[in-house]
Amino acid sequence: MPSSIQVTCALILQDQKVLCAQRSGNMALPWKWEFPGGKIEKGETPEQCLLREIKEELNLDIEIVMAFPVNKHDYGNGKVVELIPFLAKLRGGDLILKEHTQILWKGVEELRSLDWAEADIPIVEGFVTWFLDRFQA
Numbered sequence: 001m002p003s004s005i006q007v008t009c010a011l012i013l014q015d016q017k018v019l020c021a022q023r024s025g026n027m028a029l030p031w032k033w034e035f036p037g038g039k040i041e042k043g044e045t046p047e048q049c050l051l052r053e054i055k056e057e058l059n060l061d062i063e064i065v066m067a068f069p070v071n072k073h074d075y076g077n078g079k080v081v082e083l084i085p086f087l088a089k090l091r092g093g094d095l096i097l098k099e100h101t102q103i104l105w106k107g108v109e110e111l112r113s114l115d116w117a118e119a120d121i122p123i124v125e126g127f128v129t130w131f132l133d134r135f136q137a
């Protein structure tokens with residue numbers, strides 16, 4: 001397996017909805033849906049990376065609530081992504097889309113209907129299961 005890149009992403013939960021972001025046509029994985037975030041830079045913790053990326057990509061300030069299990073995915077084109085998801089809450093900032101085509105706030109039970117980047121699919125599944133166990137028991 002080629003060496004992997006470590007990428008953090010945020011599942012920003014507000015009023016039982018999650019912020020989903022669609023990649024633009026000129027990015028890798030064009031038009032796929034993902035959770036906002038990005039690559040960890042040298043010397044950064046995953047949490048520091050995520051706060052920086054969310055500010056850079058969306059102009060939003062978040063607070064990290066907890067970590068979810070990491071998913072390592074081989075895209076088969078030499079790119080292996082270790083996706084490190086966190087549950088987060090919005091703290092402030094006015095949304096400005098700097099990289100993505102659009103964002104949507106999706107109800108938890110509708111999350112599966114989007115065309116997700118492959119690495120995100122197990123994260124979506126794990127999150128929906130976790131949320132329903134916790135809040136709809």
Ligand SMILES: Nc1nc2c([nH]c(=O)n2[C@@H]2O[C@H](COP(=O)(O)OP(=O)(O)OP(=O)(O)O)[C@@H](O)[C@H]2O)c(=O)[nH]1
Nearest residue numbers: 007009027028029034035036037038039081117119120
């Ligand atoms: N931010 C983010 N990236 C994801 C997710 N799922 C997933 O496979 N990725 C991949 O992880 C990498 C994240 O890098 P990045 O957000 O810094 O994106 P980038 O455009 O600079 O990457 P690139 O230079 O490979 O195109 C991309 O290759 C992206 O395709 C996700 O949910 N969020």
